[in-house]
Amino acid sequence: MVKKFTTTQTIFTGWGALQENSAALSGLGKKPLVVTSAGTWKRMGAQLAEQLSGCFSAYAVCDCINSEPTDVMIAEGLAAYQKNGCDCLIGIGGGSPLDAMKAIAVGTTSSAPLASYMGKEIGGALPSMAAIPTTAGTGSEVTKFTIITDTKTDVKMLLKGEVLLPQLAIVDASLSESTPQSVTAATGLDALTHAIEAYTSKQEQPLTDALAVSAVKRIFSYLPAAYRDGKNRKAREEMAAAALEAGICINNSSVTIVHGMSRPIGALFHVPHGLSNAMLLEKCLQFALPGCYERFGALGRAIGAAPADSSDAAAADALLAAVKQLCRTCEVPSPEQYGISRTAFFDVIEKMSADAIASGSPGNTRRAVSAADCAAIYRSLWET
Structure with missing residues (x-):
């Protein structure tokens, strides 16, 4: 093709x-x-x-x-x-x-x-x-x-x-250098989302694959350091490079379920884009794994979260665990911790789910995504 x-x-x-x-x-x-x-x-x-x-x-x-x-x-x-x-x-x-x-x-x-x-x-x-x-x-x-x-x-x-x-x-x-810690986290995790989604998108291609893997590796290596110390020049340089790589990736391979579901949260509850991505990242990737174990597994091995000889499923699970830990390190809040009312959120789940599907982004996911799937993921954000 x-x-x-x-x-x-x-x-x-x-x-x-x-x-x-x-x-x-x-x-x-x-x-x-x-x-x-x-x-x-x-x-x-x-x-x-x-x-x-x-x-x-x-x-x-x-x-x-x-x-x-x-x-x-x-x-x-x-x-x-x-x-x-x-x-x-x-x-x-x-x-x-x-x-x-x-x-x-x-x-x-x-x-x-x-x-x-x-x-x-x-x-x-x-x-x-x-x-x-x-x-x-x-x-x-x-x-x-x-x-x-x-x-x-x-x-x-x-x-x-x-x-x-x-x-x-x-x-x-x-x-x-002067970027606040919370913005460093949100934007860095936005870049990670770009890279992972581009690599696992139906529209991926060889040129974006190379850049996506590079970006994912940089982010796992350097986002924690940039988050802890905004004056860490090496970490800032590596994160700038990763964000650039990941941006080039989505320009050509697009995004998938996370971005599709993130935008309605931002529009209705005024959550910064990178942060709404981060809130959804673990749950959405967990949903997407069964449609793309091979590619998620490759990323898990690339960042050293899984041994080179591990199965795709095991390596994919290891990637998900690493994503979860990175979100914890960057202190990503849940919607409730951010201050969103559970009642207000649940009242618009149907609209958010419809808007997410209408955006077209979930359609790039290698597992079929329905409005009902999106609704279930939105509800899961409130599970303890």
């Missing part, structure tokens, strides 16, 4: 990559809109202003992306783009500003509501984009996807199209 492999055109990596390669931003256009969060701009604005001023005579800033991006935030960003006469975009921050940048780009060429793109391939010419992640997890800098919450329906919309791939990504691990 013929496989297609795409990613961002130019990627700079390495400690200090932004400072050394900021001149590359000047090729985007004449006046960029910088899409970020208030916190990131407050923390890094002075540094970024100096570098942007060296590339552009003028730029504008939209720092309204302070949580999982919504269609309302995108409208605000689009208004800023148009009001300031911008012609390109730079996203800097976690996955939310990078996703928002892509959605704003779509809005610059069409007045159609974002919801109208659900289930379609977005095409056409968009403004040039550069993505500068400050966390190690989402991989949005190298994907053709953006996830935006529709505030009218409380659905996290998965929008896609190769035109959403940024022209430039600058992956500088030094920018993640």
Whole structure:
């Protein structure tokens, strides 16, 4: 079967990559809109202003992306783009500003509501984009996807199209040094989810297989260290590399059941994406194992959780045990510990299950997934 492999055109990596390669931003256009969060701009604005001023005579800033991006935030960003006469975009921050940048780009060429793109391939010419992640997890800098919450329906919309791939990504691990411990955990486990799902997806391919195994190995080796000590340079560099690898993987092999079930939790209960993935990771992988023991087992052996001569089933179980332990190390809360009401959660299980299946992601799982299966997994999150 013929496989297609795409990613961002130019990627700079390495400690200090932004400072050394900021001149590359000047090729985007004449006046960029910088899409970020208030916190990131407050923390890094002075540094970024100096570098942007060296590339552009003028730029504008939209720092309204302070949580999982919504269609309302995108409208605000689009208004800023148009009001300031911008012609390109730079996203800097976690996955939310990078996703928002892509959605704003779509809005610059069409007045159609974002919801109208659900289930379609977005095409056409968009403004040039550069993505500068400050966390190690989402991989949005190298994907053709953006996830935006529709505030009218409380659905996290998965929008896609190769035109959403940024022209430039600058992956500088030094920018993640100040990432809070909880964000380090959530984004790191998001990257792990990307890598495992891409490797076990029906859409996997040889190029993504190699990157996925590499990412899984890096994350098991270095996420605990990055979580314990945010100033651990080696751990930060390895996690940045793993997140990049995993992002490239999902761009080409997509995700499976975890992401499909995670998005409704984020949309309805405002749980950060990486954390909602982490809450589901063990239960969803346990469900998926019977459809893919060979691949789960290969990952279990790759990280050293199982001997080289172990059976696929035994090695797969060992991987699941290692995932469970990593989530404990990173202190992933249950929905109840996070503060979600059990009654409120159970009241929307039917909607979340339907939304999960409708997203299409569970369909990439190598075991058939129904809405009833999703509902059972959601309920299991409350079992002691």
